[in-house]
Amino acid sequence: MRHFGHLGVDVRRRLFLVEPAAFDRHAPAATLATALGATLYLPATRGTLVSDVRRQAARGVTSMVLCLEDAIADGEVTAAEANLVDGLRALAEPVGAAGPGPVGLPLLFVRVRVPEQIGVLVGRLGTAARLLSGFVLPKFTEENGARYLDAVADAELACGQRMFAMPVLESPELAHLEHRRLELLGIAALLAKYRDRVLAVRLGVTDLCAAYGLRRSPESTAYDLALVAGVIGDVVNVLGRADGSGFTVTGPVWEYFPLGRSGAELTGLLREIALDRVNGLLGKTCVHPSQVPAVHASLVVGHEEYCDARDVLGSAAERGGGVVGSAYANKMNEVKPHRAWAERVLGRAELFGVARAGVGFAELFAACRDAEVRGGR
Known part of the structure; x- marks a missing residue:
């Protein structure tokens, strides 16, 4: 890639x-953490999952998350799992010169709902699990984090290749001031034990906003919401230090799309990307392909x-x-x-x-x- x-x-x-x-999925963790760039989320229910992944790779997307969590409804989980397994098996099959085979795919991660889902999926995927670079761990807390991280370690042993974890910090424990300090310190201690397993820490700003019934407008940024800005600052303070103890912390999702060609339509996203950078964040969660060129251009x-x-x-x-x-x-x-x-x-x-x-x-x-x-x- x-x-x-x-x-x-x-x-x-x-x-x-x-x-x-150039880099590939076997590069050092520090290289891959920087290379994530615009990480594009794709609901695992997509009937065109295989062609979507290949098409986005050809458009310059280098990291994707196939989502089994908030991107799909509760009643769709079983069907989404089956679709994901079938899709990854198809992607594992080499194709002709007209399109990319496994080597031409982006870094692929699966966002699960519960720790137990990781082992089940790896078992069902069989050799196709080799396409995965790891798992995104939602609603990550000090209480549930060890179970998630142990499940990723078990998955690595089961498939015989390196698997990374990307915890998502988005729980009410972080939103609420009275719990935040101890929760962050507990998460930091936990992640330190699994340092080689953690590729990056992701911020779930949508869920943090939900704790207070907030939502930013297309003209505002996460940093305009004082409650959210406080959480971001504290996360970087504890987990984003440049003394060797920190991790790459990625920028929050931008909810609005599609983006057209006018500068006005890019204003909110570009303001937030700039504020991500000066606040110590690198890369961004994207939910629409039109966001990817803006994020990558800003990272040059x-x-x-x-x-x-x-x-x-x-x-x-x-x-x-x-x-x-x-x-x-x-x-x-x-x-x-x-x-x-x-x-x-x-x-x-x-x-x-x-x-x-x-x-x-x-x-x-x-x-x-x-x-x-x-x-x-």
């Missing part, structure tokens, strides 16, 4: 100073950002600290305080690329949309 690999070679050369690097490292990060790390290797001037002559780069930031920027640059000077979001987004039009999608 390669972000923006669906764009033509000439287009990529025009847009990128440094093109995104800008030329100025790249120059500053590279200068900070270069100076860090040569000197014990101090200040270095920005190549753009508009800011102060402090070697020690900015080092962790610079490392994260260059990690993102490796997987999402570096834009040429003068190339910004608009050009990157337009190239992705033009590729869709030319592909007839």
